[in-house]
Amino acid sequence: MKDLHSVVKTAVVVAPVTVGTTGTGKTGKVIDTQGYGGVEFLVAYGTVTATNAVFTVTALEGSVSGTMTSIADADLQGTELLAGLAAAATRTSGVSKNVTKRLGYSGAKRYVQMNISSTVTAATPIAVTALLHSPNVAPTANP
Numbered sequence: 001m002k003d004l005h006s007v008v009k010t011a012v013v014v015a016p017v018t019v020g021t022t023g024t025g026k027t028g029k030v031i032d033t034q035g036y037g038g039v040e041f042l043v044a045y046g047t048v049t050a051t052n053a054v055f056t057v058t059a060l061e062g063s064v065s066g067t068m069t070s071i072a073d074a075d076l077q078g079t080e081l082l083a084g085l086a087a088a089a090t091r092t093s094g095v096s097k098n099v100t101k102r103l104g105y106s107g108a109k110r111y112v113q114m115n116i117s118s119t120v121t122a123a124t125p126i127a128v129t130a131l132l133h134s135p136n137v138a139p140t141a142n143p
Helices: none
Strands: 009-017 035-045 055-062 099-105 111-118 124-133
Touching: 009 035, 009 111, 035 055, 035 111, 055 099, 111 124
Parallel strands: none
Antiparallel strands: 009 124, 035 099, 035 124, 055 111
């Protein structure tokens, strides 16, 4: 297959939600990677109004879905820091608001998860999607 459409599967990790109550976040759905060679997490941030808002992502993995641990940096493409959103003196569309970040996973564990948290009340809409790639069998279904 030479097209991307036939060799990927998407899954909602965090449905579009407003994150931003001080010190709280959103626990992402655990994604089963069985049958795929890797996952790319896509994190979409909406309009951020608070200049001091920091959004932190945490990527987790596990052999069973109930026991998740932090993913080693060697199994990530990119970093959790770069997939998050730092405080900014001035928010710029496409840079520090209304932007999509990504984080790849190529480890050997079957289950992965991404959580996101905020340091301040920012009421920012966020969504996280998992793009599973490199399937053992292609083409993939489009549910």
